[in-house]
Amino acid sequence: MLEKAIEQVLLRASIPTLQAQAEALEKTNKAVAIRRIATGAAIALVAIGIGLGIKFALDRNPNLTGQVPQIQAQAIPDPVPQPPAPAPRPPDIPVTKSDPAPTQPDIITTNFTKFANRQVELLGRTWTVSVGHHFDNEADTSWNQAWCYTLTKVNGVEVKVELADRKSPNAKPVAPTANLATMQHAGLDINDALALASRCPWSDGNFSVADLQVPASAKGPMPTPPVLQPSLPSLPPPQPQQEFIAADDFDIPGGDYRVEKEVSLELCTSLCRSEAQCRAYTHNKTARWCFLKDRVGEAQRFVGAFSGLKKTAPTAGSSNAQWR
Template identity: 35%
Template structure:
């Protein structure tokens, strides 16, 4: 019982202490709550202040003239009057009233900016097209075949009424088996002289054309401005003109005969060599000729390949086919048959028989049977004997 009484007395004596601790804890909690409220209020006030400052900066009227800071009244009217005076030499002064302009400064008032008119909005349904090209095509017969001519016209814009440059070309299968584009005409402007031909001579030759035939074909191109040009209306560069002149020039070979390739209706009888050459120059089909001096006969030809010895003949060829000429060593005889081994017998005329033997390295001689139009080519020759109606030829061998 005594112990319980002591314990009860101890607990009663501790009550004031516990109450004091509870009061202190309550004050601490209230102080913390008040501090949090004060911090929140300070943050809110700071945010409001920042917002007001931003509004004042960005929403200020630029037309309002800001007051200038007051000028201190105690400054002297002349800032240099209190400085010590120095004596300057006269040679250091710049006489007159010249001034040196400072870079970036000007006394001229700024001109007010001119308001540019706003362009009308583009129509999305009908936009402009630039670098616009229109073509005009035409099929024409020429030299026994049909040629597709394509003429292109370049416009800066599809709304321009007139083209600025134009051209005409054709596509053709070349002798190499590859299709090539052959440029025929260039028109730098609607009013300038057209230029033709454009492609190189090698390209033209690969499709069976030369400068003359290319200009003839170019004269048939179709143009949007309905322009028409003759072959002589086209312009060529100076180098091409020189080459064309050289291609048209004749070179004469006395004592040689160009075999084959005669134009229809040949020969022309009772003409001189000069007349024969003039007739060939006047006929665009004529590229070579053989003149028979003994009979005053002119043989105009559309090509030249094999040349054979003939003391009574004069041969002339244009420069355009000069590279095609081959000089043969065949020696001819009339009413004579050559004995040897024949490796080919074909029906032919005399000129084709000569050309075939001259072009074939295997052929050493030939016999042409005139009445039967038969050509025999020989790869061995042993002898010859008279035989009426047979014309023969033997290639001369080098000793």
């Protein structure tokens, strides 16, 4: 009996401890349940995020197949193509009509001077013949001076050949106005220059070669008519008089009134012969320059130069030992 009484007393004493252990166990179970619920919710959120990411990737790139379950796509009919709407014109930009093409595109006006061009076929080449008509002011109805020229390239250098000149609208063209050396340098003779001058696009029409006024300087020296001599069988026939006293490798310093470049010795001699002002010339054989002289000085030795002195009436007692 005493033992049962002691056992009852001990049992009653352990009841609070057992209750505390039960409460602790219950709290532990609740905590485990709550953690499991939170873990499941987190897993569900991750699954939803993965699903949304896969759907977004498939929408961006429909070629990604085989990695996620395929979704049955619905057929959507193609839209009927519509013509593009015209772009509206800004209201602040006025609509202007384009200017008609000019009837003479080769006419250019600069500083009251009208230039007109024409293409001419000559010597197997195409020459651009240009005419300039100069007006005093923009209100003038008639020009007061006109000229015609052509440009050509020789060894890469542009050469201007003056073809004709008119002092007034009532005057006929004077042609050619370029010197002989310039024309020959451009590959033209007088007849070629006259042919080009007859094609100048003047504003009042064309002039034929017969209408052109050829200056005396372009015609060259006039031939001296032969002097009839009585028949004298005993006398030898007259010998032609030499025009120039020539000296090779000699220079005549000073007296230059014009210099022609890129000319031959024959052309240099012809230029001096055709001009009354020229008394002598010196031709530099290396540079091909021609120095025309209106005064004659003492000749000096110069290798590479060729000089010519116009022969005048012989002077008694004169010594020209350096000339041959």
